[in-house]
Amino acid sequence: MQTKNFFIDFVTTFVITLIAAIVVTFLWNLIGSGSAGVDWATSFRLAIILGVSISIMNRRKKTEKEE
Helix, strand or coil: CHHHHHHHHHHHHHHHHHHHHHHHHHHHHHHHCCCCCCCHHHHHHHHHHHHHHHHHHHHHHHHHHHC
16 A cells, blocks of 8 residues: 555656656746757656655655654
8 A cells, every 4th residue: 555655656746747847948948049949858857856755755754644
């Protein structure tokens, strides 16, 4: 059950972070250089890193509250 909740937290955080990073890099490139491009590598890296770290922190908070 804990693995399922961790996976749901990870996927939710991953999707939200990925969408936000895509929008931000798109707008940054559009405003800064005039070309509409997305930095996909950075967006995926950021989404994976934040997905894992935020999911771990949420899991730690839940276990501390239970104790």
